[in-house]
Structures are given as C-alpha cells and as structure tokens.
Amino acid sequence: MPKNSKVTQREHSSEHVTESVADLLAHQEPVDYKSSILNVTGETWDKQKEGDEDLDAERPAWNSKLQYILAQIGYSVGLGNVWRFPYLCQKNGGGAYLVPYLVLLIIIGLPLFFLELAVGQRIRRGSIGVWNYICPRLGGIGYASCLVCFFVGLYYNVIIGWSIFYFFKSFQYPLPWSECPLVRNGSVAVVEPECERSSATTYFWYRETLDISNSISESGGLNWKMTLCLLVAWSLVGLAMIKGIQSSGKVMYFSSLFPYLVLVCFLVRGLLLRGAVDGIMHMFTPKLDKMLDPQVWREAATQVFFALGLGFGGVIAFSSYNKQDNNCHFDATLVSFINFFTSVLATLVVFAVLGFKANIMNEKCVVENAEKILGYLNSNVLSHDLIPPHVNFSHLTAKDYNEMYRVIMTVKEGHFKELGLDACLLEDELNKSVQGTGLAFIAFTEAMTHFPASPFWSVMFFLMLINLGLGSMIGTMSGITTPIIDTFKVRKEVFTVGCCIFAFLVGLIFVQRSGNYFVTMFDDYSATLPLTVVVILENIAVAWIYGTKKFMQELTEMLGFRPYQFYYYAWKYVSPICMAVLMTASIIQLGVSPPGYSAWIREEAAEKFLFYPTWAMAILISLIILASLPLPLVFILRQFHLVSDGSNALSVTYKKGRMMKDISNLEDNDETRFILSKVPSETPSPMPTHRSYLGPGSNSPLEMSSAPNGRYGSGYLLASTPESEL
Numbered sequence: 001m002p003k004n005s006k007v008t009q010r011e012h013s014s015e016h017v018t019e020s021v022a023d024l025l026a027h028q029e030p031v032d033y034k035s036s037i038l039n040v041t042g043e044t045w046d047k048q049k050e051g052d053e054d055l056d057a058e059r060p061a062w063n064s065k066l067q068y069i070l071a072q073i074g075y076s077v078g079l080g081n082v083w084r085f086p087y088l089c090q091k092n093g094g095g096a097y098l099v100p101y102l103v104l105l106i107i108i109g110l111p112l113f114f115l116e117l118a119v120g121q122r123i124r125r126g127s128i129g130v131w132n133y134i135c136p137r138l139g140g141i142g143y144a145s146c147l148v149c150f151f152v153g154l155y156y157n158v159i160i161g162w163s164i165f166y167f168f169k170s171f172q173y174p175l176p177w178s179e180c181p182l183v184r185n186g187s188v189a190v191v192e193p194e195c196e197r198s199s200a201t202t203y204f205w206y207r208e209t210l211d212i213s214n215s216i217s218e219s220g221g222l223n224w225k226m227t228l229c230l231l232v233a234w235s236l237v238g239l240a241m242i243k244g245i246q247s248s249g250k251v252m253y254f255s256s257l258f259p260y261l262v263l264v265c266f267l268v269r270g271l272l273l274r275g276a277v278d279g280i281m282h283m284f285t286p287k288l289d290k291m292l293d294p295q296v297w298r299e300a301a302t303q304v305f306f307a308l309g310l311g312f313g314g315v316i317a318f319s320s321y322n323k324q325d326n327n328c329h330f331d332a333t334l335v336s337f338i339n340f341f342t343s344v345l346a347t348l349v350v351f352a353v354l355g356f357k358a359n360i361m362n363e364k365c366v367v368e369n370a371e372k373i374l375g376y377l378n379s380n381v382l383s384h385d386l387i388p389p390h391v392n393f394s395h396l397t398a399k400d401y402n403e404m405y406r407v408i409m410t411v412k413e414g415h416f417k418e419l420g421l422d423a424c425l426l427e428d429e430l431n432k433s434v435q436g437t438g439l440a441f442i443a444f445t446e447a448m449t450h451f452p453a454s455p456f457w458s459v460m461f462f463l464m465l466i467n468l469g470l471g472s473m474i475g476t477m478s479g480i481t482t483p484i485i486d487t488f489k490v491r492k493e494v495f496t497v498g499c500c501i502f503a504f505l506v507g508l509i510f511v512q513r514s515g516n517y518f519v520t521m522f523d524d525y526s527a528t529l530p531l532t533v534v535v536i537l538e539n540i541a542v543a544w545i546y547g548t549k550k551f552m553q554e555l556t557e558m559l560g561f562r563p564y565q566f567y568y569y570a571w572k573y574v575s576p577i578c579m580a581v582l583m584t585a586s587i588i589q590l591g592v593s594p595p596g597y598s599a600w601i602r603e604e605a606a607e608k609f610l611f612y613p614t615w616a617m618a619i620l621i622s623l624i625i626l627a628s629l630p631l632p633l634v635f636i637l638r639q640f641h642l643v644s645d646g647s648n649a650l651s652v653t654y655k656k657g658r659m660m661k662d663i664s665n666l667e668d669n670d671e672t673r674f675i676l677s678k679v680p681s682e683t684p685s686p687m688p689t690h691r692s693y694l695g696p697g698s699n700s701p702l703e704m705s706s707a708p709n710g711r712y713g714s715g716y717l718l719a720s721t722p723e724s725e726l
Contacts, residue, residue: 059124060245061321067249071318072335074256075475076309077342079159079468083439085307085343086283086350088299090431093290094283098344100291100300105340108578109304111570112535114332114563115542116310118555120319121328126483127313130320131538135545140634142483144534145313147627149479151526152312154503155519156476157237158510159437160469161229163462165209166441170458177204178449197605201446206600209441213513215599216521216616220513227511231504237473238500241481242493245321248474255467255474262464263345269457270352275426279355280348282430298585301578302528307339309472311531311538313479320482329555329563350439357447358429365424366401372421373404381419386411398424437516440465520597521612525620529590530627532583536576537631543571595620 062068089097123130128142169176180195180203195203206212213220240251270276290296309315319328370393376382386407391400401424409416444461451457480499485492510518542551548571556562596611612620637643 059321061323062245063249065326067252068318068322069331069334070252070256071245071249071471071475072315072331073338074252074471075314075318075478076307076335076339077256077259077468078472079156079440079465080303080307081339081343082346082350082465082468083437085303086347087439088303089347090283090351092293092296092299093287094285096286096288096291097296097300100297101304102340104297104301104304104578105336107570107574108301109308109310110332110336111567111575112310112539113308113315113336114329114567115538115571116315117319117328117332118551118558119542120316121322121324121326122554122558124320124324126320126486127316127479128483128487130316131541132487135541137635137638138537138541138545138631139638140630140632141534141537141541142313143630143634144530144627145311146480146483147630148527148530148534149312149314149476150503151522151623151627153473153476153480154507155510155522155526156469157233157473157503158226158230158507158515158519160233160236160466160473161226161511162209162437162441163465163469164229164232165225166445167459167462167466170455170462173455175445175449175454175458176208177201177445178454194602194605199442199446201442201449203605204445205437205441207602210516211513212516212600214601214603215610216514216517216597217613218514222508223511223513223515226515227508230507230511234500234504234507236470237477238497240470240474241477241496241500244481244492245318248478251474252471255471258467259464260342260345262460263342263349265460266349266457267345267352269451270349270356273352273356273451275355275357275359276352277355278426279351279353279358279430282355282427283347283351294585298582298589301582302586305532305535305582306527307343308336309475311534312476313483314475317478317482318475320486324558325560327559329559350444353444353447355430356450357443358426360447360450361429362398362424362426365422366396366398369405369421369424370396370401372419373408376419382408382412398426517597517599521616521620522623525590525595526623526627529583529586529624532579532586533628533631536579536583539571539576539579543576548572 062071089095091097119130119134123133125133126142127145128139131141132139177200180191180200182189183192192203194207198206210226211220211223240248305311319331322328373382373387374393377384377387386404388400388403388407391404405421405423408419408421412419445458448454448457448461477496477499481492481496484490485495509515512518542548548568551571552563552568594611595617596609598607599610600606601608
C-alpha cells in the first residue's frame with residue numbers, strides 16, 4: 001500500500017475512523033473504474049487481467065431455450081439408449097426391469113442431474129472452475145472429469161467411424177452384407193469358408209469392416225478404411241465444436257431431432273412386419289422374480305448413471321451458458337424423462353425388428369430340419385408312421401414341425417441326439433441376448449436385409465447412429481473444452497482443433513486390426529469406476545461441504561421458488577449412500593469377473609473368451625489410476641499449500657458495476673464460510689456492516705455472489721448486474 005494513500009494516512013491518524021471502504025472510495029475523483037482498484041496487497045493494475053475479466057463478462061449464451069434443451073437431450077440420449085438399454089431390459093426381466101430403472105432414475109438420476117445443472121448455471125464455469133470454486137481441495141474433480149471425457153471420446157468416435165463406413169456401404173443394392181462372398185478355388189467358385197461357418201452379416205463385420213486379428217496381442221497394422229472413417233468422424237466433431245455453442249448449438253437442431261424421426265419411422269415399419277408383435281410381447285412380459293435380484297438393481301443404477309451423462313462435465317458445461325434465472329429444475333425433469341421414454345421407444349423398435357428377425361431365423365431352422373427329417377425318412381432311419389397325417393412338408397409351419405419334433409423325440413428317446421435335430425422354438429431365438437456392436441452391426445443389419453427397400457432403411461439407421469453419436473460427442477468434448485478454456489483462457493478455435501488432431505493420433509490404436517479389443521477395454525474400464533468416485537465427491541462437495549441448506553437457499557433465490565424437500569434428503573443422504581453402494585458393487589464386479597474380452601477366431605469363425613495379457617492388464621490398471629489420479633493429487637497439493645490457490649490475496653476490484661474479491665489461504669472454518677456463504681451476515685466482511693457500497697451506476701446494495709473471481713475466490717457482486725454471477 002503506498003504510504004501517501006488515504007487509507008494509510010487514516011491508519012496513522014489519531015482520529016476515530018467511522019468511514020467504510022465505500023466512504024473512502026466515494027471521496028475519490030471520478031475515474032475509470034476499470035483501472036481504479038483498491039488493492040490491499042499493493043498490486044498494480046494489470047491490463048491483461050482486466051481483459052481476461054472482460055472475456056468472462058462476455059460469456060456466450062444459448063440462442064434459445066429450445067437450443068439448450070436439444071443440446072442436453074442430444075448429449076444424454078446416445079448409442080446406449082439404442083443398444084444397451086434394450087439388452088438390459090431383455091436380460092433383467094423384460095417389463096419388470098422398467099420398475100427398478102424408473103425408481104433409481106427418480107432417487108439417484110434426477111437429483112444428481114439437477115445438482116449438476118444447478119451448479120453449472122449458478123457458477124457459470126466448466127467443471128474445473130465449478131469444483132475449484134465450491135471446494136479448492138476437491139478441485140481434482142474437474143480435472144478427473146476432463147480425463148474421463150478424453151478417454152471416452154477416444155473410443156466413442158471410433159464407433160461413429162464404424163457407422164460412417166456402414167452408412168456409405170448402404171448405397172448399393174443388394175446390401176453388401178446380405179450374402180456371403182464367393183472365392184475362387186481353382187476353376188470352382190466356393191463360398192468363403194469363414195462366412196459359411198458364421199453368417200453374412202457377421203463375416204462383413206469382423207472381416208470386411210474390422211479385418212480383425214485373432215487376439216489383442218496381434219496388432220496386424222492399421223486398417224486404412226477405418227483410419228479414414230475415424231478422420232472423417234473427428235473432422236465432423238471439430239467442425240461442430242470449433243465455434244463453441246455458436247456452432248454446436250446449430251448442429252443440435254438436426255443431430256438431436258433426426259434420431260426421433262428415424263425411430264418413429266422404424267417403429268411404424270417394424271409394427272407392420274410379420275413377427276413384430278412376438279418380439280414386443282416377449283420384451284415386455286414381466287419376469288417379476290428378477291426384481292429381487294441385486295444384480296438387476298446394480299445394472300439399472302449403472303445405466304441411469306451413464307444415460308444422463310453424470311460426472312463427465314458436459315452437463316455442467318452446457319448449463320454454464322444459461323441465464324441465472326433459468327428454471328433448471330424443469331430442465332432436469334424434462335431431459336431425464338425424455339431420456340427414459342427414448343430408451344423405451346428404442347426398445348420397442350429394436351424388439352419389433354428382432355421379433356421379425358426371429359421369425360425369419362425360426363422359419364429357416366424349420367426348413368433345414370425338415371430336410372433332415374425327409375432324408376431320414378427316405379433312408380428308413382425314421383418310419384413314416386411317426387409323421388402326423390396332416391403335416392405337409394411343402395407348407396410346413398413351425399407348429400407342425402414342433403408337433404413332429406416332439407413325437408420323434410418321444411419315440412427315438414435313446415438315439416434322438418444322434419439325429420441332430422433342433423427344436424426351432426421362437427422363444428429361443430428371442431432369448432438370444434445381443435447388445436452393443438453385435439446388435440447394431442450384426443443383428444439389426446441382418447434384419448434390414450429382409451426389409452423391402454433395404455438400402456433406404458440401412459442409410460436411415462446408420463445416419464441415425466452417426467447423429468446419436470455426434471450429439472454425445474459434442475457434449476463429451478464440451479466437458480473438455482469448456483473447463484480448459486474457462487480456466488486457462490486459451491483460444492477456443494486453436495484448442496478445439498489441436499484437441500481433435502491429438503485425439504485422432506492417439507485414437508489410431510483403435511483402428512488397428514486389433515483395435516476392437518482396445519475399444520472393449522476402454523469401454524469396460526476407463527470410465528465406470530472413476531466416474532462413480534467423481535459423482536460421489538460432487539455430491540459430498542455440495543451437500544456436506546457447501547451445505548445443503550445453503551445450496552437450497554441459493555436455488556430458491558436463483559429459481560424464484562424453493563425446490564421440493566425431496567431433493568434435500570436425496571442430496572444429503574439417499575444419493576451418496578446409493579452411489580457408495582454402486583461403487584462397492586462395481587469394485588466387487590471388477591474383482592469377481594475375470595478381465596478379458598471376446599476375440600474373433602478366424603479359423604473357427606466363432607468368438608472365444610480370452611484373458612488380457614500382462615501388458616494389457618497394465619494398460620487397463622493405468623487407465624483407472626490415471627483417470628482417478630487428479631482427485632488425491634490436487635487435494636494433497638492444496639492441503640499442504642504446495643500450489644497456490646490465491647493465498648494471501650485480498651483485493652477489491654471494480655468492473656462494470658460490480659466488486660469482486662479473491663480470498664484463500666484461510667483457516668478451514670473461515671475458508672468454508674468465505675467460499676460458501678450466500679448470506680452476508682454469515683460471512684466475515686472486509687467492510688463495516690453499517691453501510692453498503694453502491695457501485696457506479698447502480699442503485700442496488702452489495703450482495704454476495706456464488707461465482708468465482710480470480711481462481712477460487714467468492715465475489716461480492718451487484719444485484720443489478722446481468723452478468724453478476726460470472
């Protein structure tokens with residue numbers, strides 16, 4: 001502090017000081033408040049710092065509420081809704097699975113989704129800035145979220161690349177995966193043996209698309225077709241993200257709405273297919289005993305957790321571009337239930353189509369086994385007396401075949417297995433669980449080959465997958481770009497392009513011939529456990545460190561109404577306990593289930609489960625550790641003051657009608673009160689309490705803000721300032 005300053009002069013004066021900081025400033029001559037700073041530390045005015053603050057004040061905003069809602073829907077509704085939820089529904093009791101899913105959506109998903117929307121909208125920063133502000137010692141949450149987003153984005157964009165490949169291959173008739181290819185064996189053309197032993201769609205996926213090796217240890221070099229598709233996928237993401245929400249928001253109008261158009265078209269077309277009702281009835285026939293299985297509840301909780309995109313930082317990033325008075329409670333409820341109904345819609349579509357496919361495959365089974373029976377009849381292995389008189393082999397129905405099958409099995413009980421006859425039950429076909437890439441690129445593609453105008457439906461289906469993936473990728477990448485740009489003030493366009501180029505280069509590991517095995521590894525292990533820990537710490541930071549009562553009070557002031565008391569108990573007790581149970585179950589599951597993958601063996605034309613080699617196990621463990629490492633690292637560095645979080649700084653700054661204050665390096669209790677308090681009376685104020693300062697051009701008293709200024713401080717802002725929470 002300069003010795004000739006008025007504050008210093010008054011300190012050395014014997015007069016009784018009754019004037020506040022506001023009084024002192026009021027006596028100063030009118031100056032440019034941007035450069036007029038009362039700096040207790042004697043710090044000089046930094047023009048560059050002021051420029052950074054200007055950038056904060058000019059934070060981008062969504063063009064409309066619709067654009068924002070579509071962005072959140074596009075992010076939360078992804079490929080998992082189409083190929084993961086239907087599988088879980090089938091595996092875990094059909095319609096009965098919807099009960100635990102809906103219960104957990106309400107008691108875990110909705111409260112935590114609302115929490116992320118609220119903190120993002122209130123603090124108006126990405127994940128790093130939000131958690132640095134709420135509790136600097138838990139600032140590692142934001143960095144961990146960025147790392148997980150990076151890992152997920154690496155392999156998720158590979159799936160978009162696969163969809164792009166199938167999309168372009170769909171512009172031909174017949175579809176290239178509808179028939180097995182022929183190979184020349186001397187002068188004779190024979191069916192490709194690998195395809196003959198599996199199926200045309202399976203062969204096209206594993207050999208034509210992936211050209212997959214027999215194990216993760218066999219790299220096989222780059223697959224140039226998939227490398228090119230991955231480049232196209234990252235180019236699409238880069239173009240959508242390069243201008244931030246100004247560009248990605250416009251993309252969302254198409255990428256979020258188009259999948260619903262395709263799903264509705266597929267549902268209408270699917271319901272007109274023979275056997276569609278069988279699939280839907282099988283899907284929603286409840287197996288109530290499954291509801292008592294803890295594994296069903298664990299898988300439902302995991303699906304809720306990932307379906308809403310919790311912990312990634314994308315939800316916080318999108319919400320941070322909202323206005324302060326936006327009703328984020330309505331947004332949370334709307335997006336959560338749209339996500340749920342989208343999953344149900346996708347399940348209806350999938351099982352309508354799979355019901356049709358099951359009927360086709362069942363008829364094929366009946367024809368093949370009927371030919372076997374005719375052969376046995378002609379060779380007198382079976383007697384003609386075993387065949388019911390009404391059975392007509394030229395028009396054999398599944399019902400007639402089942403009747404004939406039971407008679408033969410009863411009479412030839414001792415030698416029945418030697419006949420090699422299959423039961424050909426429709427139920428068996430419908431019970432074949434298919435998920436993930438197996439559903440999208442094998443089962444669904446096979447069903448579409450039997451559609452009239454199959455190329456059209458194939459183009460629509462894979463264009464839908466591209467848009468679903470693109471919407472989720474934009475949200476995932478926003479979980480990286482928004483916090484990094486907010487925190488380190490890097491240029492948006494340069495960072496986005498650099499991030500996409502770097503991710504493409506690292507992602508080349510996934511477009512080797514063994515790349516699919518790395519996709520499986522990253523999908524299984526890179527996100528589940530770290531994200532569960534991240535969300536638990538998010539919940540604890542807000543509910544127990546920030547304080548649930550204070551958070552509810554701030555929500556009341558921000559929204560204009562008090563949220564239901566249900567959220568108080570959900571945030572404070574229910575969600576942390578449920579998430580802790582889920583984390584424990586996930587750790588047990590990782591320990592119990594052997595770490596391995598399904599490899600495609602070319603010579604056998606079949607999948608085989610293999611264990612990861614030692615070096616792959618090292619990568620797997622490293623993924624989990626690396627994604628979780630920022631959590632303890634940042635805590636230790638800040639707990640022992642090994643890195644600065646604005647220590648020994650107490651500055652008051654005037655800018656655009658607001659006063660900002662940075663604080664840190666306080667005692668634990670004082671720090672919590674400074675950082676978290678909303679009510680001025682609960683917070684030690686640097687100014688006398690008898691008078692409030694009214695900033696330039698402002699008629700409102702000074703009030704506390706929950707937004708950070710500097711790095712981890714809390715600020716005093718004017719109520720009349722539109723951007724006061726920045």
